[in-house]
Amino acid sequence: MSLVGKEIEPFKAEAYHAGKDEFITVTDEDLKGKWSIVVFYPADFTFVCPTELEDVQNHYETFKELGAEVYSVSTDTHFVHKAWHDHSDAISKLEYIMIGDPSQTISRNFDVLDEELGLAQRGTFLIDPDGVVQAAEINADGIGRDASVLVRKLKAAQYVRENPGEACPAKWEEGSETLAPSLDLVGKI
Template sequence: MSQIGKTVEEFKASAYNAGNGEFIDVSEENFKGKWSVVCFYPADFTFVCPTELEDLQNQYATLKELDVEVYSVSTDTHFTHKAWHDHSDAISKIEYIMIGDPSQKISRSFDVLDEETGLAQRGTFIIDPDGVVQAAEINADGIGRDASTLVGKIKAAQYVRNNPGEVCPAKWEEGAETLKPSLDLVGKI
């Protein structure tokens, strides 16, 4: 079932706030009031995952400028996230919140749980300030993601939200022309 247009389901979880080194509680309420990126990944102390999370950290300042908060999620515990943060060169750079999902409830509600392995798949979700999923991408385990693509997607999602009746065409960049769907455009693009 598609996650697009779906409101994030209720949950409560423990997380490691890598920005200040503290454990915190997180719920679906954290995804309201600002834009959020939720990045699911299979497991801590693995191979592709640290490259993705470090890449996400490399985009973190730009995402913060767009009023976006970032959350990573795996089925590991918040304690494991802290241990990984303390011992990995790549993960020690992270400043965003790392949510533990050992109950698998969050991974299951976003439909990224691999029931056979009990691990989350590589899913990325852009959530609007109302807590509604606006974009989703799910990759196979061996395919790492490029966090730089999130910036353009978020700018487009924010533009569409702030400009009802307009849509962003393929490869749209901030400041470029948008489209206003109408009968006049049918068959002319």
Template sequence: MSMIGKQIEEFTANAYNSGNGEFIEITQENFKGKWSVVCFYPADFTFVCPTELEDLQNQYETLKGLDTEVYSVSTDTHFTHKAWHDHSDAISSLRYIMVGDPSQKISRIFDVLDEEAGLAQRGTFIIDPDGVVQAAEINADGIGRDASVLVNKIKAAQYVRNNPGEVCPAKWQEGSETLKPSLDLVGKI
């Protein structure tokens, strides 16, 4: 079932804030008031996952400049996140929030739980300041994501939110032309 246009259901989870080294509690309310990226991945201490999370860290300052907070989520505990952060060169660079989902509730809410494996799939969600999902992407386990794509998607989502009646075409970049859907455009693109 698509999450697009939906509010996030209620949840409470423990997380490791790798930016300040503290354990915190988060809820769906954390996804309101600013843009959020929620990045699910299968498991800590694995292979593709650290490359993705490190790549996300490489875009973190740019994302923060777009008033966007980042949350990574796996079915590991917040304690495991801290241990991974303390022992992995790639993960020790992270400064965003790492959410533990051992109950698998959040993974189920976002419909990314591989029930057989008990692990989250590689799901990426962009949530607007109202807590509504604006973009979603799910990759197979062997396909890593490129965080730079997120930056462009967030810019497009923010543009559309701030400019009602306009839409961003394929490969839209900030400053590029947008479209104003109308009868005049039908069949002319």
């Protein structure tokens, strides 16, 4: 069942705030009141994961300029996140919040938990300021994600929210034409 259009479920977890080099508590309420991007990944000290998280960091300033905060989540603890940050060239660049989910609650809430392995799948969720999921993507373990695609999705979601009755077509970029779905367009695109 898709989470798109549904409000996120309650959670409370410990996290490592890489940009501030401190441990913090994060709840579902922290993801509300602004745009949030939640990036699940299988595990710290792995192979594809650091390439993805570094790519998200490379776009982090853009996400912040667009009013979004980024949260990465794995079933590791916040202590392991700190150790990984201290020992990985790619992860040491991160400035965003790394949530630990050893209870697997958040991974279950977002339906990305591989129950057999006890690890999160590569899930990406775009959450609006009301705490409602606007976009969701889940990739197989061997398929890394591209954060530039996430930037475009965030801009499109923000545009649609600010312009009710309009829709962003495929490959929409900021400033390009949108659609106003209506009876007049049926069969004409």
